[in-house]
Amino acid sequence: MSDHSIDLQILELIRAEPLPADSHLPAQMLADRLRVSRSPVNEALATLQAKGVLRREPNRGYFVNALSADQLAQLAGQLRDSDQDVVSQAYFRIADDRLRDALPETFSEALIKTRYGLTSTQLNAVLARVASEGWAEKKPGYGWTFSSMLTTADSLLQSYRLRLALEPAALLEPGYRLDPQVLARCRAAEQHLLNGGIDTDSPDQLHERGVRFHESLVAGSGNPFFIDTVRRVNRVRRLLSYRSMQDRKRYTEHCKQHLHLLDLLEQERNEDAAEAMRHHLSSTLRNLSNIRDILKP
Missing domain, CATH: 1.10.10.10 (Winged helix-like DNA-binding domain superfamily/Winged helix DNA-binding domain)
Known part of the structure; x- marks a missing residue:
């Protein structure tokens, strides 16, 4: 396998010098400069040749082709x-x-x-x-x-029970305020999922969308203890969260519940929002209990 980091380092060297067209690139010089052996350098040079950055001349080695700065930047992005x-x-x-x-x-x-x-x-x-x-x-x-944490179905359910105790309370903190820009961003993310993102988004994107939503709502409390606890739980529950995404049917209802929560908070109906959050997390807990087979090793 070619080491893309070596490819990229050589390409960045060509861009930064900048090396003019027809410049010779001896493999040993590059290996010394990048502090690696010649083997990954030779693989990287062959890759850059295949991408048109370099040309190889028999018995002479590799030489820089004439490419514009925009073309080199595009190739760097691809790498x-x-x-x-x-x-x-x-x-x-x-x-x-x-x-x-x-x-x-x-x-x-x-x-x-x-x-x-x-x-x-x-x-x-x-x-x-x-x-x-x-x-x-x-x-x-x-x-x-x-870590021994969150590698079983029970541990994921335990994390949701902690959130069930914590997140509704965060919405009732004195001086709670959800910034209108944050609210609009959360609403747009949910609408994106309802418009097809549930089926097309990667597990990473789905997980991050849920994390951002709940952490944004808890952050409105201004209470660092709530915020820090939710962030810690979200970091370590990620593994089983990914596995639970094998069943995406429940996400449509999730999105609707999230949008309802945002409406209540926008209207400053925080007690109703706290109750809606309890209902939302409780329903998620029930759904996860029903897909325990997916969560098992």
């Missing part, structure tokens, strides 16, 4: 997107394997890199995301360990 796609796909495979008990509780970086075919840069990106979301952490010295 970044490709790298992000690989990282995202690996992330979901790791998550699913963890939920299926196909990965050990303690693991090495070498295991993840080899099992999912990642470059060093991609490996670091995947592990950084996993760590930031709280479902694995680096051990002192060597290796990583998965």
